Amino acid sequence: EDQVTQSPEALRLQEGESSSLNCSYTVSGLRGLFWYRQDPGKGPEFLFTLYSAGEEKEKERLKATLTKKESFLHITAPKPEDSATYLCAVNTGGFKTIFGAGTRLFVKA
Amino acid sequence: DTAVSQTPKYLVTQMGNDKSIKCEQNLGHDTMYWYKQDSKKFLKIMFSYNNKELIINETVPNRFSPKSPDKAHLNLHINSLELGDSAVYFCASSQYQQGETQYFGPGTRLLVL
Numbered sequence: 001e002d003q004v005t006q007s008p009e010a011l012r013l014q015e016g017e018s019s020s021l022n023c024s025y026t027v028s029g030l031r032g033l034f035w036y037r038q039d040p041g042k043g044p045e046f047l048f049t050l051y052s053a054g055e056e057k058e059k060e061r062l063k064a065t066l067t068k069k070e071s072f073l074h075i076t077a078p079k080p081e082d083s084a085t086y087l088c089a090v091n092t093g094g095f096k097t098i099f100g101a102g103t104r105l106f107v108k109a
Numbered sequence: 110d111t112a113v114s115q116t117p118k119y120l121v122t123q124m125g126n127d128k129s130i131k132c133e134q135n136l137g138h139d140t141m142y143w144y145k146q147d148s149k150k151f152l153k154i155m156f157s158y159n160n161k162e163l164i165i166n167e168t169v170p171n172r173f174s175p176k177s178p179d180k181a182h183l184n185l186h187i188n189s190l191e192l193g194d195s196a197v198y199f200c201a202s203s204q205y206q207q208g209e210t211q212y213f214g215p216g217t218r219l220l221v222l
Contacts, residue, residue, distance in 0.1 A: 034210060043113075043199055043213035044152070085150060089211075095140060095164050097211060099152040 002027040004090050006100035013107050016077045021103045023088030024070040033071050035064050036087040038102070044087055047073075078107045112136050113214035115200050121220045122190055130185045130217045132200030140164075141183040142201040142211060143175060152199070158183055159205055190221045 007022045025033070032051055036044035048057045050066040057064050061082065063074040073086055088100040113134045122128055134141065142165075143155040157165035158177040172188045183200060200214040 043215045049210050095157045101151050
């Protein structure tokens with residue numbers, strides 16, 4: 001069965017303390033891996049799409065990387081406004097996308 | 110300009126009632142989705158429509174009936190609401206292509222009393 005697992009469930013950082021979020025997947029075929037940010041009371045906001053192992057994408061303090069079995073979302077020198085839930089999702093082909101349970105990130109000033 | 114919009118934003122109703130949620134996208138996409146996010150924040154797909162045709166129906170009770178009048182709209186009608194239907198419902202859209210990014214609406218928070 002296709003599965004997407006995110007770790008840790010929650011992560012507490014001090015402002016400026018860099019870290020990484022993990023998304024591991026076991027799927028029959030990867031057509032795309034997505035990272036979203038979700039703020040309380042809002043819909044998921046698209047961050048990155050990765051399609052093949054070795055691919056990397058960056059946006060401000062965030063960098064997403066992809067291997068054959070997992071993806072990392074690296075956060076460099078985070079700020080309090082980076083606090084949110086980060087969701088990883090995988091498309092295995094067709095129209096179905098499977099989401100992980102998310103990592104709740106708290107950044108303290 | 111809102112890319113994916115949903116109405117209403119909040120919905121509080123009694124058990125047994127029937128309610129509808131509407132979704133519209135102005136991105137020109139041809140595929141739309143309904144997701145349910147439970148109290149643990151887990152997003153699970155319910156339905157997917159491509160060019161007004163139902164293509165995914167994920168073990169959802171038949172009390173839930175989606176309708177797509179055109180490519181830009183996907184509505185969700187729920188009959189005989191139950192306590193367990195309380196959740197946040199998200200609409201999303203994408204362009205047809207395997208692995209294409211989905212864009213989400215702001216969500217509809219449904220509370221069944």
